[in-house]
Amino acid sequence: xxxxxxxxxxxxxxxxxxxxxxxxxxxxxxxxxxxxxxxxxxxxxxxxxxxxxxxxxxxxxxxxxxxxxxxxxxxxxxxxxxxxxxxxxxxxxxxxxxxxxxxxxxxxxxxxxxxxxxxxxxxxxxxxxxxxxxxxxxxxxxxxxxxxxxxxxxxxxxxxxxxxxxxxxxxxxxxxxxxxxxxxxxxxxxxxxxxxxxxxxxxxxxxxxxxxxxxxxxxxxxxxxxxxxxxxxxxxxxxxxxxxxxxxxxxxxxxxxxxxxxxxxxxxxxxxxxxxxxxxxxxxxxxxxxxxxxxxxxxxxx
Amino acid sequence: xxxxxxxxxxxxxxxxxxxxxxxxxxxxxxxxxxxxxxxxxxxxxxxxxxxxxxxxxxxxxxxxxxxxxxxxxxxxxxxxxxxxxxxxxxxxxxxxxxxxxxxxxxxxxxxxxxxxxxxxxxxxxxxxxxxxxxxxxxxxxxxxxxxxxxxxxxxxxxxxxxxxxxxxxxxxxxxxxxxxxxxxxxxxxxxxxxxxxxxxxxxxxxxxxxxxxxxxxxxxxxxxxxxxxxxxxxxxxxxxxxxxxxxxxxxxxx
Numbered sequence: 227x228x229x230x231x232x233x234x235x236x237x238x239x240x241x242x243x244x245x246x247x248x249x250x251x252x253x254x255x256x257x258x259x260x261x262x263x264x265x266x267x268x269x270x271x272x273x274x275x276x277x278x279x280x281x282x283x284x285x286x287x288x289x290x291x292x293x294x295x296x297x298x299x300x301x302x303x304x305x306x307x308x309x310x311x312x313x314x315x316x317x318x319x320x321x322x323x324x325x326x327x328x329x330x331x332x333x334x335x336x337x338x339x340x341x342x343x344x345x346x347x348x349x350x351x352x353x354x355x356x357x358x359x360x361x362x363x364x365x366x367x368x369x370x371x372x373x374x375x376x377x378x379x380x381x382x383x384x385x386x387x388x389x390x391x392x393x394x395x396x397x398x399x400x401x402x403x404x405x406x407x408x409x410x411x412x413x414x415x416x417x418x419x420x421x422x423x424x425x426x427x428x429x430x431x432x433x434x435x436x437x438x439x440x441x442x443x444x445x446x447x448x449x450x451x452x453x454x455x456x457x458x459x460x461x462x463x464x465x466x467x468x469x470x471x472x473x474x475x476x477x478x479x480x481x482x483x484x485x486x487x488x489x490x491x492x493x494x495x496x497x498x499x500x501x502x503x504x505x506x507x508x509x510x511x512x513x514x515x516x517x518x519x520x521x522x523x524x525x526x527x528x
Numbered sequence: 529x530x531x532x533x534x535x536x537x538x539x540x541x542x543x544x545x546x547x548x549x550x551x552x553x554x555x556x557x558x559x560x561x562x563x564x565x566x567x568x569x570x571x572x573x574x575x576x577x578x579x580x581x582x583x584x585x586x587x588x589x590x591x592x593x594x595x596x597x598x599x600x601x602x603x604x605x606x607x608x609x610x611x612x613x614x615x616x617x618x619x620x621x622x623x624x625x626x627x628x629x630x631x632x633x634x635x636x637x638x639x640x641x642x643x644x645x646x647x648x649x650x651x652x653x654x655x656x657x658x659x660x661x662x663x664x665x666x667x668x669x670x671x672x673x674x675x676x677x678x679x680x681x682x683x684x685x686x687x688x689x690x691x692x693x694x695x696x697x698x699x700x701x702x703x704x705x706x707x708x709x710x711x712x713x714x715x716x717x718x719x720x721x722x723x724x725x726x727x728x729x730x731x732x733x734x735x736x737x738x739x740x741x742x743x744x745x746x747x748x749x750x751x752x753x754x755x756x757x758x759x760x761x762x763x764x765x766x767x768x769x770x771x772x773x774x775x776x777x778x779x780x781x782x
Contacts, residue, residue, distance in 0.1 A: 249746055250745070250746040254742070254744045254746040257744075258530075258532070270748075277761075277763070278761075278763035278764065279748065279761075279763070282738055283739045285739040285741045286739070287576065289575075290573075290576065291576065292576060294747070294749060296748050296749060299748045299751070301761045301762040301763075305762050443576055444576070494742065495742045495743075496569060496576045498619070498744070499532075
C-alpha cells in the first residue's frame, strides 16, 4: 500500500500534516504522537523578529468550532532555527514546512532568506492569510494582484518550494489561487481561518480582546471542502487541504475533493493524537476499499 | 507524564451554591502534584475545547483526583450532572504546580481559587496557615482546611462570617508572617496578596488563569504578561498552561 505523496518534488511518507499554529513546532505534542510518523510538521508562523501577539483573551469557543486571535506570537526566525529546527532534526522521516509571516514584503523576504540555508526546511508555507494581524497577513492575501506579486518575490528568494496559504475571506478564492499559480507558487494550502466574532451577552462586550478572531473547527469543514474542490478544478498546482479536519473521513473527503495532502488543526486541541488516528483511519479505508495508492483518490470526485 | 483517558466518576456532591466536588478515578492521579490542573472534555461534541479545572486533592493510593469547581458555563454545567459510574474524558496532569518551600507558609485562596489550596495545605511539609475568602457565609471546604492544616482564617465580602473584607484585609488584621505565600484567586486578589508579600519581604507564588485551547503549551492562547523576556517566544508572554499556572509574583504582571 502506498501512502506517499509528492508536492513540488518533495516526497511525504503520507499525506497527513498538522496545520500551522496548532502544534507549535511539535515539541508539545511529541508526548502524544510520534512526529516521525507524520507526513510533515508544519510549524507555527515565523517572522523576522519575535512577535508578542495580541492581548488576551485570545480564545473563544463557538458551536462545533472556536475563534482564535493569537496574533502570530512567535520567537522570530533566529531562535526558531537554533531551537525548533534543531529539535526537528530528530525526526528524519517527517518533512518540515515552515510557515512564514510578516508585516511587509521585506519582512517575509528576510525570513525566507534566513531559511534558505537550512537543510531541515523542506518547504515554505507563506502565510498571507492570517486574519489576526493588522498589517501583512490577510491584507496580502485578499487581492489577487498582491498575491501574484508577493508570490513572485517569494519565489525569487526561496531556496525551497513555496506554498501560498490562502484566506477563505474572499469573494472568489479561485481568483486568488490563479494569482498564486501565476506568481509561480509550487502549491497552495487552504483554508486559513474565517473571520468571526463572539459577544458575551452578560458582559455586553466582545469575548476576544481583538474583537474578531479566526474561526476553525469541524463547523468550517464543508466550506473548506468546497473551496479545495473549486481550486483543484481551477489550478494545476497541488493543494494542501485543511479546515475542520478531525476524523479520517474528513481527510479522505478533502483528498477526494482535490487535496494532495491534508492538515489537521483545531482537532489537535481536543484530540492530541488526531493526526495519527487519521493516518490509521486512512490506511484502514484504503485496505477496505482496496486502494493500493493513496494518489488514486486525489480529486476523483468531479 | 500526561494521561489522556476516560476517567471513572466515583462521586459528585454539591458543596455550596454553584460549587461542586467531583471525585474521579484516573491514572493522572499518579503523576499529579498540588497546583496542577486537568483538562475536562464535554460529552456534547459541539463543544470542543477542554475545560481546565484545578486539582483540589490527590489520593495516589485510591488513584483518584478531587476536583472542586464552580458552574460558570455550559461545560461546568454538564460536568455538574455527572454521577458515580459515569465516564469523563480528561487529560492531565497539566501545568507546573506549586513548589514546596519554606517552614512557615500561608496559603491564600479566593472564591474558586480556594480548592487548589487545599491539596497544597495537605501536602506542604511546613506549618501552614490558610486564609480563604468567600462572598458570604455559603462557604466550602472550610472543615477540610481545618482538618489538614489547623489554622484557618476566613474573610467574607459581606462580613457574614470571619473578617469582613478581602483575604488581604484578613492577613493584615492577623499580622501574618511567613517564609512563603501561595495564592490562587481573582487577579485583584493576587495583586493584593503580591503587594502584601512584597511589603513583608515574603516570597510569593501566584496561580494564574486564562482561557485555554490546547492546554499543553502549543497554541499560545493562554499567555500572561511576564516582566522579563520569556524562554519560549522571546517576548514577554508566559504560557499559563505550560510555564504556569504557578508563577513567582515578581515574574508576572498582575
